[in-house]
Amino acid sequence: MGETSMYSVNANGLQLELATRRLSGPLIPGRHPHLQVVLTNVFRAPAFVLMALLLVAPALYTIELGARTHPGLAIGCGLQLLGGGGLLFLDRHRPTAGTHGLLRVLALAARVLAGLLALACLAIGSMLVWQGLPPGSRSAYLHTAGWVVLAVVLVGVALLLAWPSRHIPWLWWPFIIPFGVSGFTAGIAFRLILETSTGGRYFDHVATDRHAFEAVLVAAFAWTWLGLLIGLFRAAILAIEADPVRAGELYHGSGRFLLTRLWKQVRPVAFIAFLVVAVAAARVFDAVLGAVPRSLQHDVGTATVEWWRLTTACEAGSCGEAAAYALPLTAALVLAALFAQDRINARRPSGPGPSRLVRFPAGENTRWWRRLVVLPAVAVVLLPLAELVYVAVRGTAGSESAGVRNILADPALRDALLTTVEVAIPATLIAVTFALPVAHWLAASRIRMLVPGLVILTVMPAQMYLGSLQQAIGSFGWFGTLVPLVFTHAAAGLPISILVLRGALLAPAYTPAADALYGLASLRTILGRTLTVVGPAIGAVAVLEFIQVWNDFFLGLLISGTGGSPWSLLLWGDTRQFTVNSAQLAGGALVSAAVPLALLLITWRRWLVPGLTGGARI
Incomplete structure (x- = not known):
């Protein structure tokens, strides 16, 4: 007949088992066929093999070569990563509100001590890095820091321009055009604008020429990226307005100023935008070689330009100086990327409660002052392309x-x-x-350990692997x-x-x-x-x-x-x-x-x- 127990019934070859907890998830019709498991692993393998051979292995060799050439500089970068990572860990693991009494005091004291140690590591590491850099090359890192500050400014300006222009439907195409133009072409266009405005004659002093070409580079970089940032912020704002709950928080939520409430809503997009533009700012290279005369490139160049100069000056097998010079930029970008990733993944705070549907008054899309604010920006966007057309024809x-x-x-x-x-x-x-295949696997398995590694590889400067690859390619x-x-x-x-x-x-x-x-x-x-x-x-x-x-x-x-x-x-x-x-x-x-x-x-x-x-x- 059959057997019966507390949680199962077995009768005539049919076994029924009572679930002791709630069932969830998709139905699984049997095991995965072994061949299919093998095939899915085969499909994922090429991506990991390619990244390991062309990105990870050359980067590890660059780190080893740089540490062997300049141990102090490598130790400083390691202390920077240790201190910055410690601060990120403390920020991510904040004490819970349920802790009371002596335990809370001890936890707070330990947290303060760990924070001070992390800050000390960060400060000592920065001092060692500054002392380890060649004196003639320190200015390039200062220029790179200035470019990162420019990225912050561009994100803020883009948000301010995206708000009044969000309801102008035709505006996306003039703002997005510069993003399709290379940095090298942008540098040529703005140098031609300088040539046209000065009649082909530069200034009387070398310092004035240097400042003029620095302005050319800043204008070319801002022109390339500002339109993309405005487009992303416009899309984010329109998505907020299309959501009744989020629109209610934006227009009727807590907070005195509309700009403050807008920032809370678009903060994840803003950090993504900053990460992308900051990495591009730290890697500025094409525009320098396209826009700046070669006699001034050393004075206005970035850390990437200086690394290229060190690479071209070294002989095969003796590029330790160039390898060590790439380490501080890598450490800074890795910390910035991990910081931005935490802010991007942070949960958006819940709203004040159910909000009513926000209805926009008719005719708001065509207010004249919006067009008046945006039209000068459109003219500035189209000016470099008009200059290229004019010079090419005339x-x-x-x-x-x-x-x-x-x-x-x-x-x-x-x-x-x-x-x-x-x-x-x-x-x-x-x-x-x-x-x-790798993206599908990571999304399906909810594996998060690999995501920080992918973020690091995304922001890693190309000089971390190009020097080693160049030597390997030449040897073959x-x-x-x-x-x-x-x-x-x-x-x-x-x-x-x-x-x-x-x-x-x-x-x-x-x-x-x-x-x-x-x-x-x-x-x-x-x-x-x-x-x-x-x-x-x-x-x-x-x-x-x-x-x-x-x-x-x-x-x-x-x-x-x-x-x-x-x-x-x-x-x-x-x-x-x-x-x-x-x-x-x-x-x-x-x-x-x-x-x-x-x-x-x-x-x-x-x-x-x-x-x-x-x-x-x-």
Whole structure:
């Protein structure tokens, strides 16, 4: 017949067991087939292998070489990481409110002592780093710190401009245009503006020239990034206004000033924006080589430019100075990234309670003062492109006109554009294809330990792995070929691609969305569900990777040299005689910017905004 116990019944081959706790989660129809487990691991392996070979291993070698060359500098960077990490740990693990009496006093005393020790480590480490840097190269790090301060200013200005312009529907395209232009092209455009305004004659003093070119670099950087920041803040504000609860908190919540309430709502987006722009500010390189005469590059250069100068001066196997010089920048960016990640992941405070639906008065979208505030900014955005068109058509004093026609007739630059296509398309396909299985696995398994590592790889300066890769590529005789450049670009783009796709694939646990995305199914079914849900995010990752590779200058210079160069390296050769070649430089900049600009305008509203700001939707 059968057997019966307190929690189970076994009759005629059928066993029924009473669950002693609440059941949850998707139904699991048996075990995973062993072959499918093997296949899923195989699909995830290429991304980790590529990052390990081209990012992690060269970075570890750079750390070892730098520590062997300058032990004091390495110890200082380690103390900075220890102190900064300690402060982040204390900030993340705050004491609970339920602790009372003597235990609370002891916990507070221990917390204060740990904070003082962390601050001491941070201060001593910073002092050791400053003393370990070569005296002639310290100014480059000071310039880099100034660029990071500029990133903070840009985030604030973008938020202030995004608020009055949020209801002007056509404004997204002029503001987003500069993001599709490379830093090298932006540097050329603003140097041409300086040439036009001064009649091709600079100032009487070297210090005045240096300040003028510093202003050119600041203007080029702000022009490149400000429009993207405004676009992201506009999308965030419109999303808040579309949510009745969040809109109620914004317009009728606690807080005296509207700007304070707005900051609380957009704070996660603001920290993401700051992290992206701060990393770009710390890596400023292309604009310096495109805009500044070579005699002044050392005076206005950043830490990346100084590292490149040290690398070109060293011989194979003796680049310890350059390796050690890259360590402080890496430590600073890692701490900034971990700090921003904590603020991004922090939970938004709950609102004051149920809020009523906010209705916007009719006609607010067309108020004249909004257009009056924004129109000067639009004119400033379009000015550099207008300058490129003017110089390409009319030329400048001492240069020929018809720059675009000369560029189109130049076989070298046509071949360079073809080379750029041959690098950008494979690198984009590799990055997206390798990143998607890893992102799905991280989202489904809720593994968070790997996320800080991906964040660190995302913000890690390229000089941490390029120096070692350059030596390895040269030893194998691959220098000047395109294959190492393609895989290096793909590896550099993998961490941010995985993070973006993971964010789009995250769904609340034990929901239909999570069951559809993470439940057991065939590989074809999982792939179909994933593509349906995160199509915009995949498109956003592909577009950003393609534009980054197309506009690249730094990686191409270090990995392939000027032999099999993309377009930017060939234009760099023309900057040696800037005035004579200004029309050709302007024409080449316009032609090279056409593809990323067109791609950006076509995909901004369809893929980029929903892909970067949205999540998994079923």
